[in-house]
Amino acid sequence: MRTLAIVGTGLLGSSFGLAAKRVGHFDRILGVSSEAVVSKALSIGAIEEAMALEQALPLADVVLLAQPVLRIISLLETINPLLKTGALVTDVGSTKVAISNAAKHIARGRFVGGHPMAGREVRGPEGASADLFVGRPWVLTMAEPELVSLVEKFGSRPFILDAEQHDLLVAHSSHLPQLLSTALASYLGERELRHVAGPGLHDMTRLALSSHELWADILDTNASNIDGALAGLIEELEAMRDALAKGRLAKHFEQGAVMAKRLRSI
Amino acid sequence: MRTLAIVGTGLLGSSFGLAAKRVGHFDRILGVSSEAVVSKALSIGAIEEAMALEQALPLADVVLLAQPVLRIISLLETINPLLKTGALVTDVGSTKVAISNAAKHIARGRFVGGHPMAGREVRGPEGASADLFVGRPWVLTMAEPELVSLVEKFGSRPFILDAEQHDLLVAHSSHLPQLLSTALASYLGERELRHVAGPGLHDMTRLALSSHELWADILDTNASNIDGALAGLIEELEAMRDALAKGRLAKHFEQGAVMAKRLRSI
Numbered sequence: 001m002r003t004l005a006i007v008g009t010g011l012l013g014s015s016f017g018l019a020a021k022r023v024g025h026f027d028r029i030l031g032v033s034s035e036a037v038v039s040k041a042l043s044i045g046a047i048e049e050a051m052a053l054e055q056a057l058p059l060a061d062v063v064l065l066a067q068p069v070l071r072i073i074s075l076l077e078t079i080n081p082l083l084k085t086g087a088l089v090t091d092v093g094s095t096k097v098a099i100s101n102a103a104k105h106i107a108r109g110r111f112v113g114g115h116p117m118a119g120r121e122v123r124g125p126e127g128a129s130a131d132l133f134v135g136r137p138w139v140l141t142m143a144e145p146e147l148v149s150l151v152e153k154f155g156s157r158p159f160i161l162d163a164e165q166h167d168l169l170v171a172h173s174s175h176l177p178q179l180l181s182t183a184l185a186s187y188l189g190e191r192e193l194r195h196v197a198g199p200g201l202h203d204m205t206r207l208a209l210s211s212h213e214l215w216a217d218i219l220d221t222n223a224s225n226i227d228g229a230l231a232g233l234i235e236e237l238e239a240m241r242d243a244l245a246k247g248r249l250a251k252h253f254e255q256g257a258v259m260a261k262r263l264r265s266i
Numbered sequence: 267m268r269t270l271a272i273v274g275t276g277l278l279g280s281s282f283g284l285a286a287k288r289v290g291h292f293d294r295i296l297g298v299s300s301e302a303v304v305s306k307a308l309s310i311g312a313i314e315e316a317m318a319l320e321q322a323l324p325l326a327d328v329v330l331l332a333q334p335v336l337r338i339i340s341l342l343e344t345i346n347p348l349l350k351t352g353a354l355v356t357d358v359g360s361t362k363v364a365i366s367n368a369a370k371h372i373a374r375g376r377f378v379g380g381h382p383m384a385g386r387e388v389r390g391p392e393g394a395s396a397d398l399f400v401g402r403p404w405v406l407t408m409a410e411p412e413l414v415s416l417v418e419k420f421g422s423r424p425f426i427l428d429a430e431q432h433d434l435l436v437a438h439s440s441h442l443p444q445l446l447s448t449a450l451a452s453y454l455g456e457r458e459l460r461h462v463a464g465p466g467l468h469d470m471t472r473l474a475l476s477s478h479e480l481w482a483d484i485l486d487t488n489a490s491n492i493d494g495a496l497a498g499l500i501e502e503l504e505a506m507r508d509a510l511a512k513g514r515l516a517k518h519f520e521q522g523a524v525m526a527k528r529l530r531s532i
Contacts, residue, residue, distance in 0.1 A: 003307055003468075013454035021528075035317075037319055048527075055439060080271055106355070115463055117462055119464075120337055127435065132285040136469070137461050137462050139462070143480040157461075158477050159462065160459060167463055169457075169459070170462065172454055172457055172459065173454075173457075173459040173462050173464070173467055174462075174464060174466060176450070176454075177450065177466050177467050177469075178466060179503075179506060179510075179515075180446060180450060180503075181466075181469075181470060181522070181526075182471060182506070182515075182519055182522035183499060183502045183503050183506055183518070183522070184442070184443065184446060184499065184522075185522035185523070185525040185526045185529075186502060186506075186518045186519075186521040186525065187498055187499050187501075187502040188438055188439075188442075188525055189525050190525075191435075191436070191438055191439075193438065193439040193529065194424075194438065194528065194529055194531070195403050195425060196383055196405070196425065196435055196439050196440075196527055197439050198383055198385075198439070198440060200440060200443050200444060200447075200472075201439055201440065201443050201529065202471045202529065202530070203443075203447075203469045203470070203472050203473065204443040204446060204447060204469070204470060204473065205525070205526040206466075206469050207466045207469065207470065207524075208519075208522035208523060208526040209523055209526045209527065210523070210526070211517070211519065211521035211523065212515060212516040212520065215517070215519065216513075216515075217513075219510060219515055220513060223510055223511065224330050226510060227507055227510060227511065230503055230506065230507050230510075231507070232453055233449060233450065233453050233503070234504065235453075236449045236452060236453040237446075237496055237499070237500055237503075238446055238500065240445060240448070240449055240452075240496065240499070241461075241496050243487065244445075244485060244489055244492060244493060244496075245484075245493065247486060249380070249448075249478060249481075249482075249485055250478040250482070251477070252287055252448055252452045253452075253474075253477065253478035254448070254478065255451070255452040255455055255479065256447070256448035256449070256450075256451035256471075257305050257453040257474060257475055257476070257477065258455075258473070259451040259452065259454055259455050259471065260451045260461065260471040260472070260474040260475045260498055261475065263451075263459065263463055263467065263468065263471060264468070265460070
């Protein structure tokens, strides 16, 4: 009899529960969350039983931490005494180095970091779906057989990267594009551009709609990689100003188009 | 009997012809272009007669220059002797200051700069449509009554801006987002991000698919405004690096989200 405990039954936690139930990997699925969130997760069938953390963890063979990064870190620093011996602990946090460091406190079980590259605009269990992970990459910090198999059953593509590699990669693939969109929108600010804005400006400012609340922990725990990416991009922009003055931007356009096409060639 | 001559019967020129025919504003629509392009424009009914420039211009009450910016400039510098007295000359070029300066050569007729904010990925008359301009803004450098009325009949929204205001505005609303997307894609370059890229990175690199050929004239004729916009954005990025180090990015996110929402509130 294998038991899963989901700590944090929001969008990702509840989607994990629904996907786990569909593939039938666990005999029992427990959920830990605030009153409102956990009852919604129960009502959509994402979990089978709601419990307090202190009750759920001693029962769990697999523990999923599905909360914002800083909350995951504080859980990792405190839950060890509650864990069943040999429990497998994983998470869905958006950065991995700070979380992996905090996981050094997990002595009774084993920790493998995870990051499913999936999401939706809708937050909370309301937006949860067993299909959320289908076709999406799922970074694991180790090739742990049970997790690899589970993630594959979910229809996701497991992708093994150590925590440092992961954080450097997402600084470029996700955090830099976010900050660039925010920088553009924030810089354009008061200018009245609505009446002449085309689809290009819409594309470039869509990420800027994101709230800081969702990003605060990510920025906090990956600041050094993000700063490096911003510095690199500023260098590229300065090089382009130089090339603009000399009428020599063709090379930048070509390099950009090659990358943009490769990105779409999967 | 009112005659229109379209010089350059590509996407915009042929769409203008189709829209003009639909609203019945002209008695005769002439087209000037390369052999292949003009015969395609004829076959889709965007023009009624193909002619050489020297034949068409002396017949035209309204002349539309629908070519790349530098080609429009060289036409404006040479066509004056061919024009019918009092002819109205307009264009669809993406920048307006350099074109307005070249239009000082138009003495036999009057020049009013135009820029319909419309386009498609498909180039040439193949992509032309009488609906291309519907709901889109159309900048005119003067409130010339015939053009305002024509543009309104096309379903477009005339927007009066002088050439300097126009070029400063599009430097921010269009040229800066393009260069930013190119810079991001060019900077990310060789990094292998396909497997972890989400919809955000796709949004932010879509404009980078554009070819330099389409942009060369625009960059050339609006370099100073674009350089100013790039410098301003780099300042914003440096301010954000600073705020990142101090954990104080909330204000930038808020400002960015306000602007991104206002852009979508039209």
